[in-house]
Amino acid sequence: MNLNGTTINRLLFRAEKVYRKEEPSLKTGIHKHPTFDTWFLVTQRSTYVIGATADGYLVNLHWGNRLERLDDLNATMQDVFFSQNPPPTYATEELPVFGGLRFRDNVLKAELPDGTRELNLLFAGNANITEGYILDVDLRDGYRTELLVTLHYELDIENDIIRRSYTIRNGLDKRINLSKAFSAAWHLPTALGSDEKREILTLAGEWAAEAMVESTELRPGVTHVVQSQRGFPSHVSYPYFAIRQVPSDVNPSTEVYFGAIGWSGSWEITAHTSLFGTTRVVGGMHHQDFGWTLEPNESFTTPIFVAGFTSEGMPGARKLLPRHVRKYQQKNLETQKDSNVFHPVLYNSWEAVTFNVTAEKQLELAEIAAPLGIELFVIDDGWFGDRNNDSAGLGDWYVNEEKFPNGLKPVADRVHELGMKFGLWFESEGVNPNSDLYREHPDWVFYYEGIPRYEARSQLVLNLALPEVREYVYDRMATLIAENDIDYIKWDMNRPWGEVTMHDYDRNPREAWVLSIREGFYYIVDKLKAEFPKLWIESCASGGGRMDIGVVEKTDQVWTSDNTRPDARIMIQYGASLFLPPRVMYGWVTNSPWDEGIHIPLSFRFHVSFQGGLGIGSNIHEYTEDELEESAGWIELYKKIRPVIQNGDLDWLVQPSRMSELVAVSQTTSHDQSEAVVLGYRFNSPFSTPLNWIRLRNLDKSARYSVKVWTSSPHDVDEEYEMSGALLMHKGILLTSLNNAQFKSAVVWLKRN
Numbered sequence: 001m002n003l004n005g006t007t008i009n010r011l012l013f014r015a016e017k018v019y020r021k022e023e024p025s026l027k028t029g030i031h032k033h034p035t036f037d038t039w040f041l042v043t044q045r046s047t048y049v050i051g052a053t054a055d056g057y058l059v060n061l062h063w064g065n066r067l068e069r070l071d072d073l074n075a076t077m078q079d080v081f082f083s084q085n086p087p088p089t090y091a092t093e094e095l096p097v098f099g100g101l102r103f104r105d106n107v108l109k110a111e112l113p114d115g116t117r118e119l120n121l122l123f124a125g126n127a128n129i130t131e132g133y134i135l136d137v138d139l140r141d142g143y144r145t146e147l148l149v150t151l152h153y154e155l156d157i158e159n160d161i162i163r164r165s166y167t168i169r170n171g172l173d174k175r176i177n178l179s180k181a182f183s184a185a186w187h188l189p190t191a192l193g194s195d196e197k198r199e200i201l202t203l204a205g206e207w208a209a210e211a212m213v214e215s216t217e218l219r220p221g222v223t224h225v226v227q228s229q230r231g232f233p234s235h236v237s238y239p240y241f242a243i244r245q246v247p248s249d250v251n252p253s254t255e256v257y258f259g260a261i262g263w264s265g266s267w268e269i270t271a272h273t274s275l276f277g278t279t280r281v282v283g284g285m286h287h288q289d290f291g292w293t294l295e296p297n298e299s300f301t302t303p304i305f306v307a308g309f310t311s312e313g314m315p316g317a318r319k320l321l322p323r324h325v326r327k328y329q330q331k332n333l334e335t336q337k338d339s340n341v342f343h344p345v346l347y348n349s350w351e352a353v354t355f356n357v358t359a360e361k362q363l364e365l366a367e368i369a370a371p372l373g374i375e376l377f378v379i380d381d382g383w384f385g386d387r388n389n390d391s392a393g394l395g396d397w398y399v400n401e402e403k404f405p406n407g408l409k410p411v412a413d414r415v416h417e418l419g420m421k422f423g424l425w426f427e428s429e430g431v432n433p434n435s436d437l438y439r440e441h442p443d444w445v446f447y448y449e450g451i452p453r454y455e456a457r458s459q460l461v462l463n464l465a466l467p468e469v470r471e472y473v474y475d476r477m478a479t480l481i482a483e484n485d486i487d488y489i490k491w492d493m494n495r496p497w498g499e500v501t502m503h504d505y506d507r508n509p510r511e512a513w514v515l516s517i518r519e520g521f522y523y524i525v526d527k528l529k530a531e532f533p534k535l536w537i538e539s540c541a542s543g544g545g546r547m548d549i550g551v552v553e554k555t556d557q558v559w560t561s562d563n564t565r566p567d568a569r570i571m572i573q574y575g576a577s578l579f580l581p582p583r584v585m586y587g588w589v590t591n592s593p594w595d596e597g598i599h600i601p602l603s604f605r606f607h608v609s610f611q612g613g614l615g616i617g618s619n620i621h622e623y624t625e626d627e628l629e630e631s632a633g634w635i636e637l638y639k640k641i642r643p644v645i646q647n648g649d650l651d652w653l654v655q656p657s658r659m660s661e662l663v664a665v666s667q668t669t670s671h672d673q674s675e676a677v678v679l680g681y682r683f684n685s686p687f688s689t690p691l692n693w694i695r696l697r698n699l700d701k702s703a704r705y706s707v708k709v710w711t712s713s714p715h716d717v718d719e720e721y722e723m724s725g726a727l728l729m730h731k732g733i734l735l736t737s738l739n740n741a742q743f744k745s746a747v748v749w750l751k752r753n
């Protein structure tokens with residue numbers, strides 16, 4: 001059986017006949033057509049339809065605006081085929097495989113026992129709908145019926161998002177090898193007009209310059225690839241995309257398709273648009289050097305790839321994805337269940353003392369931090385082994401007795417007495433060759449026999465896929481957490497992977513790419529969360545190197561960047577807020593940049609960190625009385641507005657730009673529109689021009705709001721007035737204090753009367 005033109009035409013014909021009939025309105029949830037193998041996945045504002053062709057191929061029939069009736073399908077059917085292109089190439093298969101007459105990007109490539117590298121997956125006749133929002137559809141290989149794939153769809157109805165993954169099962173009596181196992185293919189409908197353009201937004205970056213929004217036109221015939229091959233998601237790009245129609249005079253489209261992969265290892269997303277305007281996006285775990293062997297009766301499940309649709313432009317996409325991520329974080333984590341438990345204001349001494357952590361210094365800092373209103377005190381790198389700089393000690397998870405002569409417990413106890421939680425830094429995937437751990441176990445790292453081991457930041461990567469390695473790491477962490485009443489850990493990771501392999505393993509050595517995450521990083525994080533349900537975990541990888549949505553569903557927060565310079569941070573937060581819920585995205589107030597010539601007021605620094613979880617990273621020991629008092633004031637104000645900040649939707653009213661150093665404005669609004677916090681930043685005023693009115697969004701038009709504005713001091717309200725929601729949205733507010741200013745900022749708190 002082959003997917004050919006006749007089959008597709010037959011499907012169209014059948015669809016016309018069936019769907020022209022009057023059918024009842026489609027409710028949200030997943031519905032099977034009463035007669036045909038067609039499933040409607042209906043969310044609040046979108047519909048996704050899949051169906052089996054007459055020959056059994058599972059194809060996408062619609063993805064976009066919500067359909068009201070089954071007969072609507074006919075109007076949105078994709079039917080672009082060209083005689084010189086084999087239909088499988090353009091068919092909107094839900095799981096396009098390598099092989100056959102498929103010449104566009106595929107999702108799955110397998111090598112069968114006889115050397116064939118081709119599958120022919122057909123609907124196997126079974127599909128299960130669970131609880132109205134989960135659909136599992138079985139596909140079976142047409143040639144070797146013992147090979148099964150189950151496609152998994154899970155709807156987030158309120159956020160118009162579908163979570164996809166699949167499981168492949170080897171029912172043959174021989175092993176098969178997978179060399180590519182992406183998670184999903186997404187098919188966007190034909191762009192609105194043949195001359196019109198689609199644009200893809202992705203997040204580029206570098207260390208200390210993470211999550212920079214890039215947009216590029218999707219040119220026909222050009223494949224756009226974003227990826228990380230570093231073993232972790234990395235700073236260079238993020239597993240995120242958004243594709244929008246470029247509005248034109250005749251089509252003012254605001255439709256956006258967006259998605260993200262939940263995988264904390266190497267990943268790849270590929271988007272391709274044909275000359276006829278159809279776009280396909282595929283993605284999942286990076287396929288370069290990927291390998292997985294399936295022995296008889298074994299199965300392999302891919303990570304999730306979530307995607308959604310909105311007709312509300314990028315603000316819609318920016319609202320839905322973070323809400324979705326937050327929803328699953330809450331589902332998974334005990335620590336996140338209660339939205340009224342807020343992320344703590346933390347202090348971390350890394351930028352203040354780097355590796356010079358001693359009990360004495362940390363206690364001094366803790367005594368200063370507590371009265372400021374700090375709720376979590378974190379000791380960063382340097383507390384263990386022979387760790388006085390980054391060239392030694394990593395891996396030796398034993399408290400350094402010179403620095404902490406009585407151990408950590410007395411420090412933790414004092415921190416607790418001061419009313420703060422106690423946190424500790426780990427980098428559990430790394431090891432310095434100059435460490436007792438490495439001297440004892442040189443074979444616990446990734447290496448190739450006979451080749452010098454490449455070091456970066458003087459370290460190698462532990463192979464956490466080895467049970468003895470992960471158990472050592474888990475044991476040390478769990479012991480320290482239990483012995484010292486640790487409430488929070490920062491899990492850092494500073495070394496991209498190389499020489500990834502398994503030794504003494506009679507399967508595919510490439511499996512290490514997946515095993516080290518699933519059986520290593522995820523295993524330890526999940527086990528710690530199970531053992532210590534109240535433990536908070538922060539994901540950090542030299543700053544924002546690991547903040548994919550997968551890690552956010554397993555941990556509480558991320559360290560967004562090592563760059564704490566506030567003007568840079570705004571750019572980073574602008575990009576990261578496309579997929580991160582605001583409470584997850586931590587920012588510290590520090591003294592960066594350390595260049596004497598650049599003065600950025602403390603107020604500006606605080607206001608930048610007010611966009612997400614708030615931390616202080618300065619050397620508060622050197623703060624003046626005034627600075628301490630001001631900090632305490634801003635922390636007090638933050639605590640008042642954090643229910644909105646941490647649970648609301650972070651939107652941007654004026655976009656920061658790398659080319660313009662003038663202004664950026666964000667607005668975070670509570671879901672019920674009763675409160676909002678607007679944060680305005682003026683970087684410079686080279687033309688002395690006053691700021692224009694800034695129109696707010698998402699408020700209750702008919703309500704009146706009381707508005708309070710703070711700029712330089714938390715103790716003085718600069719302006720206080722009342723305004724209707726309609727006026728705030730249609731006319732806006734004037735941030736007069738930002739006129740003719742440099743590094744000046746404002747906090748505006750709006751409350752419905």
Ligand code: DGJ
Pocket residue numbers: 350380381425492494540541542543559561562
């Ligand atoms: C990189 C992290 O991003 C920093 O915050 C700090 O923890 C250092 N590592 C410590 O080595």
